[in-house]
Amino acid sequence: MTQASSWDAIIVGGGIIGAAVAYKIQQRDPSAKVLVLEKESKPASHQTGRNSGVIHSGLYYKPGSMKARTCLDGYHQLLKFCQLHELPYDICGKLVAATNDQEVDRLHALKERGQTNGLTHLTILSGEEAMEMEPELACLAALHVPQTGIVNYVKVTQAMLKGSEVITNCKVKGLKRHQGVTTVSSNIGKHQAPRVIVCAGLQSDRLAAMDGLDARMRIVPFRGDYFELKPQAIAKVKHLIYPVPDPQFPFLGVHFTRMIEGGVECGPNAVFSMAREGYGKLDLHPKDLLDALSWRGTLELFARHWNDGLKEMHRALSKAAFLKALNRLIPSLTGSDIQASRSGIRAQAVDIKGQLVDDFVLKQGAAAFHVLNAPSPAATSSLAIADEILNQAWPK
Ligand SMILES: Cc1cc2nc3c(=O)[nH]c(=O)nc-3n(C[C@H](O)[C@H](O)[C@H](O)COP(=O)(O)OP(=O)(O)OC[C@H]3O[C@@H](n4cnc5c(N)ncnc54)[C@H](O)[C@@H]3O)c2cc1C
Known part of the structure; x- marks a missing residue:
């Protein structure tokens, strides 16, 4: 049997949270050997690479929450990071x-x-x-x-990962702690470190369960579909335009977002997804669906919001319904101004009572420290969340 490789710290998950933690460990100790394990063929393949690219300013969040605390701090750290690494961003408001x-x-x-x-x-x-x-x-x-701005979070993630060793196509399957060292088992072998942080996004509850953590919440995937404005309509939107959010939901409602690479996107909506990592409208992954529907919280959530859920599903399948939502803000937009584009899936933790867990959730397991809920604005907040993780996991 091949010997496990040895590291100072291992991060599971190459999204922006894992990358920010790896970056911050290197900042604390430039000689640290940090390994990032990512199951896909490249980092930022899920939420981080499929988000709206907005640098949020901290407007919406409950005062005193970790979201409120980390968003503004993360915002300033992110701008500094972009300046340092010459990554383009635009504070367009x-x-x-x-x-x-x-x-x-x-x-x-x-x-x-x-x-x-x-x-x-x-x-x-x-x-x-x-x-x-x-x-x-x-x-x-x-x-x-x-203060609100735009950036490309894939480029930010790549820059954050520069000082670390990244192994892709490496799916973590087990975590075990023995005598102060955690062994991380994967499809390509074993890796060991005294410090392991799991930032697994849509899979975070499964890795937590693997580590004996009963977090009393489950990830329920919510897909967000985007349309984009066709070239002739791009001039209709100059900045970012959002609706006033419904206080009952953590999602912001379909909005118009100028992209840093050019173009304008409209969306995302928020529809229950039958697959955690399937981006087509009808994609279904049996285990994901079973996990979602066997959780009491999901059924409670559906029972309370079945009406909104059906409306969202209709809007996901009907371009006319999506356009109607956009027309509330920009009435001159027509069906020939928009075309369907990509989609992303939010890893949204739902508790046993069917409440969408609003704040970020971090917890220590038996063998690793886990990020259990990091929805929007976690990309904006990533560097501040990474500080919070390191302060909790290994106080100085
Ligand atoms: C549609 C959408 C729009 C959004 N818009 C914004 C926005 O404009 N601004 C903002 O600040 N935030 C936004 N967000 C939120 C933001 O994108 C996420 O909060 C953030 O990307 C979370 O990062 P993460 O690293 O936790 O998760 P992810 O980016 O999902 O990364 C987790 C990684 O872990 C890997 N992984 C999982 N299991 C394993 C395993 N067993 N072994 C190895 N690797 C594993 C996955 O492959 C993945 O790469 C949006 C999210 C979505 C979905």
Whole structure:
């Protein structure tokens, strides 16, 4: 039997959280030998490579939560990181647009929350003022958030991984601790380190269970489909335009996002997915579906939100329904202005009572430290989450 390779730290998962942790370990100790194990053929193949590319500013999150704490810190660290590594980003600002009186009220509450979270220069614009920034936007009022930006998170992840050894096509299958050393078993052999951090995104609950951790939550996958504006319609969107979020859901609602490489995307919606890593609308993975449906929390969630769920499914299958949601913000958009593009799947933890777990969740297992819930804005917050992980896992 071949001998296990030895490292100072092993990170399971080559998404942006794993990459940020690897980067931060190197920052603390440049001589550390860090190994990142990724089951796909390249890093950032799942959530990190399929997100909206938005640098969030910390507007939405419950004051005092880990999301609120890490978003603004992560935002500043991310901009510095991009400057240091000469990665392009653009702080283009966003408008959160209210289209009815109820949303106008929520807009004011959102502004207060943003200020509590440390954001400055938030301004509520009238519908006319908003139109000066976005001539095609129809709204009663809009919150201007100048700090929001865009970046390519795949490039950020690649830059974060530069100082570490990365092994791809390496699926981790077991974690065992003995005498202060964790052995990580995979399809290509064994690796050992005194410190192991699991950042497995859509598979995080399975790796936690493998490590004897009963987190009382399960990952339920929610697909987000995007459309993109065709070239003739790109000029209709100048910045980022978001609806006022529904406070019942952690998802932000379909929005317009300028991409750092050019073009404008619209979406993502949020539909229950029958596969954790299947990106087609009808993809079904039996084990993923069974795991989701055998969890009491999923059934509770469905029972409470079956109506919204059906609407989302309809919108996922009907271009006209998707367009209708977009037309709430930009009425001049027509079916010939948009074309279907990619999709991403959110790893959303759901607790046993059917609540979508809103905040980030980190926990120590028997053999490794686990990231159990890292939904949006975890890409923005990644460097600050990595600090939090290292502070909890190995306090200085
Ligand atoms: C549609 C969508 C839009 C989003 N938009 C934004 C946004 O605009 N801004 C923002 O800040 N955030 C956004 N997010 C959230 C953000 O993308 C995620 O929070 C972040 O990418 C999570 O990173 P991660 O490293 O935890 O997960 P992932 O990127 O999913 O990485 C986990 C990695 O672990 C690997 N892995 C899993 N199991 C194993 C195993 N057994 N062995 C080895 N490797 C394994 C996977 O292959 C994967 O590469 C969005 C997410 C989605 C899905």
